[in-house]
Amino acid sequence: MNRKNLMTRRFAIVFAIVAIGSVLIAAAVFFGIFVFKILPMGTNDTPVNLGGNVSTLESVYSNTVKKSRDDLYTGNLILVNNDTEYRLNDESHLGNVFDLRSSSYKAQDKNVQLDKNVITHLNEMMDAFAQATGKNNVMICSGYRNRELQEKLYRKDLEKTGNATSLFVTKPGFSEHHTGLSFDLGIYPENGFSQEFDGTGKYSWISQNCYQYGFVVRYESDKVDITKIGNEPWHIRYVGVPHAYVMQKQDLCLEEYMNYLKDFPYNGKHLIVTNDQNDKYEIYYVAAPAGEKMVSVPVPENGNYEISGNNTDGFIVTVSLS
Numbered sequence: 011m012n013r014k015n016l017m018t019r020r021f022a023i024v025f026a027i028v029a030i031g032s033v034l035i036a037a038a039v040f041f042g043i044f045v046f047k048i049l050p051m052g053t054n055d056t057p058v059n060l061g062g063n064v065s066t067l068e069s070v071y072s073n074t075v076k077k078s079r080d081d082l083y084t085g086n087l088i089l090v091n092n093d094t095e096y097r098l099n100d101e102s103h104l105g106n107v108f109d110l111r112s113s114s115y116k117a118q119d120k121n122v123q124l125d126k127n128v129i130t131h132l133n134e135m136m137d138a139f140a141q142a143t144g145k146n147n148v149m150i151c152s153g154y155r156n157r158e159l160q161e162k163l164y165r166k167d168l169e170k171t172g173n174a175t176s177l178f179v180t181k182p183g184f185s186e187h188h189t190g191l192s193f194d195l196g197i198y199p200e201n202g203f204s205q206e207f208d209g210t211g212k213y214s215w216i217s218q219n220c221y222q223y224g225f226v227v228r229y230e231s232d233k234v235d236i237t238k239i240g241n242e243p244w245h246i247r248y249v250g251v252p253h254a255y256v257m258q259k260q261d262l263c264l265e266e267y268m269n270y271l272k273d274f275p276y277n278g279k280h281l282i283v284t285n286d287q288n289d290k291y292e293i294y295y296v297a298a299p300a301g302e303k304m305v306s307v308p309v310p311e312n313g314n315y316e317i318s319g320n321n322t323d324g325f326i327v328t329v330s331l332s
Contacts, residue, residue, distance in 0.1 A: 062286050064256060066279035069292065074306040075317065077325060082298055085318025086224075086250045087326050088189060089268050092180055092238050094321055096188040099156075104190050105129050107150050114140035116149040116198045123154040125190035128248045132193075135216070135223035142219075143212040151196035155187035177240040186247060192228065195244040209243030217243060221258035222286065224251045233263040250316070252283040252291040252328060268320055271295045276308050276327075292329040 083097040090096045105126035108117040112133040124132070132150075140146045155163075160182040167179040175181075186192040195216070197205035209217045209227070217227050225248055231241035247264065249257070257267050272295050274281040280294040298305045300323075307325050309315050315329040 062255065062284040062288065064259070064284075065282045066274070067282045067292065068279055071308040071310050073309050073311045075309050077298075077305045077307050077317065077319075079298065079303060079305075081317075082319035082323070082325070083321050085320075085326075086191065086248060086316070087253060087268070087318040088191075088321035089264055090184065090186045090189060090321060091265065092184050095183050096185070097321070098188075101154070101156075101190075103127075104154055107132075107153060107193075111150075112137050114146050116147065118149055118151040118196070122150050122152065122193075123190065124150075124193055125154075125248070128191055128193075131223050131225070131248060135220060135225065138219070138223075139215055143215055145212055147198040147200065148207070148213070148216075149196045149198040150193050152187065152194040153192075154190040155185060157182045157188065160185050160187065177238075178242065180239070186228065186245075191249075192245060192247045194242075195246060207244040216246075220246060221254035222251070224248055224254050226254050226257050226264070228264065230263065233266075236265050237263055250318075250328065251289065252285065252293060255285045256281075256283055268322075271320075271326055272324075282331075288332070290331040292331055294327055295324055296327060297324045 080097075088096070101123075103125050104123040106120060107122045107124055107129060108120045110126070110129045110133075111117055114133070115136040136148065139148070160180070164176060164179050164181055167176045168174070180186075195207040197207055199205075207213065220226065225246050227243060228245050228247040229237050229239040229242040234240060249264065249267075253267065256262070256270075257264070260267075260270070262270060271281070271293065274294050276294045276296050280292050283291045283293065285291075296305065296307045305325065307317055307327060309317070309327060310329055315327055318326050318328070320326060
């Protein structure tokens, strides 16, 4: 084979390789657009890529757990707002944040209390925050409040504003702070000057990553018409890892999420969530019909599940599949 023919053959081979590569790249781009853009987001029948993913599954459990109507008012997913009162006065689940906290954040004083389980996850989150940002001056300045304290704060706010109702302080009996699942953040005073927590700068890490630890920013500016509470970047609520994951990725406040979960009844398709860490969960809703004192809640036999009331009309079951 002469030199000219050899060069021609080599050129043809290179051209063929480039052409095949171009076709493969075009196919990959088309497939990516089809999967991530064309497929509808958030439908019950279509898996959604959210870093992890959300999909659906039908499953049946033969085991059941009996729940009373009082159980409707307990759990990590209870909805408490201006229209939905907190029913309980139990303080046995509370722990002192000052004594149980890690060294990565502060507590305003020894009177700040939260649900003990919440403190465990708060420690994990704030340890990660301190490691990522070098900051350890975030302070828990308000946690659990009884009705008497909430009454004082509510009256004080009305006197200050002169309004008939408050946009930032809920009326006593209707505050998330009664649950021990919510807390307010501040900045620990340095040189005698305190700073309000606005969630900007390095502190934005908390709002961007809190869902990985089961927390959500409860009151955001674009949800005021639903929550009836003004923008509060400092108010954090614990709901549990898979629920915080879905709320963050689907941009749902707690009121919206409670309605969303009713699309996944036990006798229909269940919500399947795989988060960023590849932890997999199954979530479904069991209604508590009015007038029934006891409700049979279907659950798996292995016991690797949690049941939470929604504080109104049903239970949410969260099964760990990992």
